[in-house]
Amino acid sequence: MRKLLIALSMVLSPLTVAHAEVSVGIGISVPGVSIGINLPAYPRLVRVPGYxxxxxxxxxxxxxxxxGLxxxxxxxxxxxxxxxxxxxERVDRDYVPLYVLRVPVRYYRQPPPYFRGWRADQPPRWGEHWGRDWEQRRTGWDQWNRRAAPTPAPLPSYQRNYSGERYPRAVEQQRSIRTERYRxxxxxAVTQQHYQKNRSQGGPQDRGPGNKNDNRGPDHR
Incomplete structure (x- = not known):
């Protein structure tokens, strides 16, 4: 009996490790959480100059x-x-996109106390706050060619049509509407995996409220 248990543990251990590697690769540690944000309507979004x-x-x-996120x-x-x-979904700090981390301090509407004293026109000092190990894993995060920054993703302005009771709470509805309206x-990688994970949920026939009558705006591809 003991030999059988040992053999089973040897077979199952690689499966457990593989599952852990997939979770870390995605970088999403806590899915579907509420963080107290309940906006009454689609927010006004302004581009950070040069980013x-x-x-x-x-x-x-x-x-x-x-x-796209x-x-x-x-x-x-x-x-x-x-x-x-x-x-x-909570994203591990090791997988947050570099351009998000590079946004200057002045664009944080609720800066935490440890931001005090940091230059407003520079990114937060994540390496100082999160430690040397994090900074070594993300070497060069605060160094880039500002002239070679990528084109920003188009805003998903179709979401202006969904507020209040019309806002789709189910992930399947959100996925279906986004797939149809946002190209x-x-x-x-973290965004691709987020999209892929959501595509694996729900069937292809799912539709959100009022989806057929929505008009696509100029922000879509």
């Missing part, structure tokens, strides 16, 4: 948009969603 990132000056959160920094954690009101192909 392929947008921020929301009228929202009292550290709220950004980059590469909304990004929020809250409580020393990063969260991402493909819809402006969530649901949100952007993300460049970042």
């Amino acid at each position: 392929p990132v947008y921020y929301s000056p009228g929202v009292n959160f550290n709220y950004f948009f980059y590469d 909304y990004w929020v920094f809250q409580g020393d954690y990063w969260y991402a969603s493909s819809w402006y009101n969530g649901p949100w 952007y192909q993300p460049r970042e």
